[in-house]
Amino acid sequence: MPHSIHQLFEHLLSQWSDLPAVEHNNHSITYLELNQRANQLAFEIQQKAPESVIIGISTTRSIDMVIAMLAILKSGKAYLPLNPTYPNARLLELIDNAELEFILCDYSEEQFFNKLELNAVTYQSVKNQEIANHSFPFFEERAYVLYTSGSTGKPKGVCLGHAALLNLIQWQSTNSNAGIGTRTLQFAPLTFDASFEDIFSTLITGGTIVLIEEQWLIEPEKLLRFIDQQKINRIFLPFVALQFLTDTAIAQNIYPQSLQYVMTAGEQLKITPQLVSFFSKLSNAVLFNQYGPTETHVCTCLRLDGDPQQWPALPSIGIPLPNTQIHIVDEEAKEVDHGVVGELWVSGVCLANGYLNNPSMTHEKFVDWTDAKGQIQRIYKTGDLAKYLPDGNIEFLGRKDDQVKIAGHRIEPAELELILTNQTGVSQAVVLAQDHNNGLKRLVAYLIANPQQVNQESIRMALKKILPDYMIPAVFVFLDEFPKTSSGKVDRKALPKPDRRRPVLSQLYKAPQTTLEKNIATLWSDLLQWDTIGLNDHFFELGGSSLLAINCIARLRNEYQITIPITTLYQYPTIDGLVNWLKHGHQKNE
Structure with a gap:
């Protein structure tokens, strides 16, 4: 019986060696x-990095x-994905923690990774022999690091x-007809655990x-047409992406009949009317709602098939995978009854x-626990509530x-709060996730800061140098003091909703005409939830995100019959820029 992923791949290879x-x-x-x-490439890795335990990719x-x-x-070895679009400061943090020395990449990225003091092994440099x-020796307890x-x-x-x-992929192979x-x-980037599964x-x-x-991936109409044209049968994607996909399918009347299996995870699944309509139009598609933090990958799953009209509005996360146990415990670490x-x-x-x-963090989250039968089990504390x-x-x-x-990314507000308080002029910070537009959530940072040293624009620019885009708050609220509970702690529930007034920006306000x-x-x-938007105001610097960009493009098409590629919004992220682009004959009317 194979004891590793690559051994299993090699064991089964002869059954489909000539297939794509x-x-x-x-x-x-x-x-x-x-x-x-x-x-x-494995031989090359062994030749160049024999002592390395982890290799970047x-x-x-x-x-x-x-x-x-x-x-x-x-x-x-184990692989560690590095996204070259992340700020260098963030990548260096990961490289330093992982004690990483080597990375595999395309030759076009060699100089970039060399500047991060990594030895780049390019795909093009590998000898064709x-x-x-x-069978190189391998660490069974480490296949990847995320x-x-x-x-x-x-x-x-x-x-x-x-x-x-x-355990995961063998369960997957026996529980689907794929x-x-x-x-x-x-679909998923390598930095997401779903990429391994798909x-x-x-x-x-x-x-x-x-x-x-x-x-x-951020253009739902192109994605749908690609799925249809390429006869895609299976896709793994977060719920928020599935939501945009179904909205676009209905608006454009695109229902890829080849699609048979849709796996979603990362957020609470909601069976919206759009989701019901989408799956009702597909012949035999099944929806799988998977649950599992990065520390366990998928550990439970619910299968939704049959009439989508009968699916529950808020589906459960299903039952545990084989060789996996789920324990629901109280504050005293004792298992509770069903329904509690x-x-x-x-x-x-x-x-x-x-x-x-x-x-220290490993010992805090992964502990030996004695169950009701007196058996000691190693468990992971998810911090999630369930019954x-x-x-x-x-x-x-x-x-x-x-x-x-x-948007499927796990974020600890405490990490952002620490980073914010390290910025010049900021003395205290609280970060919350608040409901925003179309069921989306956005990060809101509340700051006590010196207005002579920091404003929304300057703090956003500082964070862009050290954090990936998805971690940067959409809005910054400046307060003289935080509301407190009777015990003297910050009362997060009493923090005011963000003001809709346009923030102070470097460019002067120029009204639309x-x-x-x-x-x-x-x-x-x-x-974006601002009272006014100027002609030269930057969509993304006002809190726009990739998901809001998708929403923007869809609404321009549906409400004003204007079709703009989403890449154009990234190239021309101001109203003035978009209008000029349209004036030069690029507009496509539907």
Whole structure:
């Protein structure tokens, strides 16, 4: 029986060696080619980095990226994804914590990673030679390292091992009809744990991984048409992306009949009317609601099939996967009866090994626990609230602490608060996630700061140098003091809602004049929650996000019959810029 992901891949290879394994931009490689090229790269890794335990991998999508994932595992190492679009300061933090020395990347990224003091092994430098499968020694407890937001102010690296991942993909292969010929769209970035599931659950069943251009992931109409044209059968995506996909499908009347399996995770699934309409128009599509923090990957799942009209509005997270146990416990660490709310703890083969080079946090979250039968089990404390339902399914009920999810990304407000208080002029900070537009959440930072040293624009620019975009608050509220509870703690519930008045910006306010300018300004005002928007105000510097950009493009089309590619909004993120772009004949009317 194989004891690692790569051994399982090699064990099954002969069954589909000549079938297409990965496709991208009209290019494809077979399973045999994938295995051979991964062997060549694994040999190169062993030659250049024999002592390294962890090897970095660029998240830039390509066939080589998939080869590199498999090669790192074959070389006996663990992979650590690094996103070259992140600020250098953030990447250096991860590199330093992981004690990383080598990264696999395209030759076009070599200089970038060299500047981060990493030894770049480029895909193009690997020798094309016949190399047989070779069993390099490997660490069973470490297949990959993924970083999440940390409450101590530093990101923490979750180390997941081969046993947990084998359990996951073997369950996946036996609980879906996906197999030889199934075409899976690779949606999640490598920094998300779902990327492992969609790639390797495909590679051990003889299916084909279909890669897509990065920018299409934030263009729902292009994504839908790609799914339809490429006959995609399976996709893994967060609920918020599924929401935009279904909204666009209805608006554009695009219902890819090839789609059979949709897996969603990362946030509370809501069965909206749009979701019901979308799945009702598909022939035999099944929706899977998966649950699991990065520290366990998927540990429960609910299957929704049949008539979508009968699906519950707020589905449960289902039942535990095989070899996984879910415990609902009270404040005294005792399991509660079914129907009683408690904290969700996880035990079993799915648990991560812990946090990389962070023993104190590992010992805090992964503990030995004595159950009611007197048996000692290693468990992970999720911090999630839940309860068992009478039918054995588990209902997710939110968090017991302040941790939030923004567009599928897990964020610890405490990390942001520490970073904010380290900025010049800021003495105190509180960060909340608040409901925003169309069911989305946004981060709001409340600051006590010196107005002579800091404002919304300056603090945003400072954060852009050290944090990825999804972690930067949409709004900054400046207060003289924070409301307090009777015990002297900050009363988070009493913090005021953000003022809609346009913030102080470097550019002067210039009012919209034409009907088109006024229409876009009205739309932006509603999306971004500011009372006025000037012609030269920057969409993203006023709190715009990739999800709000998708919403903006959809509403321009639906309300004003103006179709603008989402990339254009990134190129011309002001009303003046968009209007000028449209004046030069780029507009497409529907």
